[in-house]
Amino acid sequence: MERIRHFFFDHFMSLGVSEVTAKYLNMICLFIIIAIVLFIADRLTRRIIINFSNRFSENTKTNFDDLLVKHRAPRRIAHLVPLVLSIKLFPIVFHDFPQFETYIVMIIKVYGIVLTIWIIRSVLKTFESYFKTIPQLKDKPIDSYIQVAMLFLWIIGIASILAIIIDLSFLKFFTTLGAASAILLLIFKDTILGFVASIQVAINDSVRIGDWITMEKYGADGAVIEINLSTVQVQNFDMTITNIPTYALISDAYKNWRGMQSSGGRRIKRSIILKAKSISYLTEADITKLKGIQLISDYLESRQNDISNFNSENDIDKSILINGRNLTNVGVFRKYMQTYIENHSAVNKDMTIMVRQLESTPHGLPLEIYCFSSDKRWENYEYIMADLFDHALDAVSYFNLEVFEYPTNFEGLN
Incomplete structure (x- = not known):
């Protein structure tokens, strides 16, 4: 040359x-x-x-x-x-x-x-x-780690460029830059918090990509589609996207539905409120009539024999119904719903199934159905729950019970 x-x-x-x-x-x-x-x-x-x-x-x-x-x-x-x-x-x-x-x-x-x-x-x-x-890493916040590496890479690169432009050695430039570290910490506060949060999230395995989380503070209710250094993106069920600061996952409360998704069913926990005045003891005629309901006919036969034997052995005066042991319409209805749910094809039989009374309220007696649907998909879950309560609300009348509701002429509405 x-x-x-x-x-x-x-x-x-x-x-x-x-x-x-x-x-x-x-x-x-x-x-x-x-x-x-x-x-x-x-x-x-x-x-x-x-x-x-x-x-x-x-x-x-x-x-x-x-x-x-x-x-x-x-x-x-x-x-x-x-x-x-x-x-x-x-x-x-x-x-x-x-x-x-x-x-x-x-x-x-x-x-x-x-x-x-x-x-x-x-x-x-x-x-x-x-x-x-890699299947084992699909749900990990890989984006956060790559972004941190890129952040440090760009910081070193920009510092090197500035050192070249002002003709200063790289070491001296960073020594001078150390004096401005407080300002840098302020500028990169969210980035640092996000980095720390992403590490804690990964170590604790608290949130994965694909998890369904609910965070009311940010209006998030859907699946996590991305976890990066600054934000967690959640695709809500209405297909909108909510961006949550990554550090909010360790500073704010949220609900992760992963446990439900990995379990055998999705919980159904809802009550119907029965009017207190419709609750009563069952007479012999009432019991005979209810024996026509196949799901509880054997139960009524067995319970009636046990109660009759007890009352006879203890010389109970049954001219007054309250004396001795008796069946109540609400108790028999509770047993009916328990049996109905246990025989329902969409309910997981290996998980808790319970129909229970809650504490009485001014409106009446809440009767809670507590069980788990086998199908955890939202739409099917709602259908299963609606099917159970459709049946329960209609079955109430067969036991001479009434569901509480405000009357149409309720004075407080006038």
Whole structure:
């Protein structure tokens, strides 16, 4: 290259131009030649590396190299060849103009730092995509870790660029930057909190991608679709997207439905309120009539015999119904609903099934149905629950019970 430089310089001098003009013309010619060489080297190197990487990825079983190609890592690595050539050749071009050489070298170094960042970014993105294909890591906040690595990478890269521009050593620059650490902590407060939160979430396994979470403070009720450094994205059931700060997962309360989804059923816990005045003892005639209900006919027969034997053995005066032991319509109805639910095909028989009384209220006696549907899908779960209560509300009348509701002429509404 030195010979070419001298050749052009001597040629321009032989044309009778001044030495300064010859140096400028020499610089321009060398710049054009090197630009062409760098362009050809870039295109040729890129084609060779890309073709090689494509063939290599096609012949391997792993998809890691395919992801490298997808995220353009080989293409960006190919730019290193013209970069190295630029570092070697441009000082020769501007040999006679050191003031230009300083700026050109600075620009090349800045470009080298940016190119290095983009290459590392492509590799990190490849790892991110690859980790997401591993079943054990699909529900982990991989995005957060990659973003943290990219954040530190850009901080180091920008600091290196600034150190080059102001002509200060990298170590001295960071020493000076330490004085402004308080300001940096303030600027990157959310990022730092998000980083710490994402680590705690991953270690404690409190939230995974795909989990159904409910967070009333942020209006979130749906599946987690992404966990990154700054936000957790939740796709609500109305298909809207709610963004929650990542650090809110360790500072605020939320409900994770993963336990329900991984269990054998989804809980049904709802009450109907019975009028207190409709609750009564059952007479012999009432019991005989209720024996026509197949689900409880055996139960009534057994209970009636037990109660009759007890009352007889203890010489109970049954001329007054309250004396001795008796069946009540609400008790028999509770047993009926218990048996009905236990025989329902959509209820999980291996989990708790219970029909119980709650504490009385001014409106009446709450009778709660507590069980678990086998189908945990929301729509089917609602159908199962509605089916149970449709039956319960209609069955009430067969036991001479009434469900509480405000009368249409309720004075308080006037």
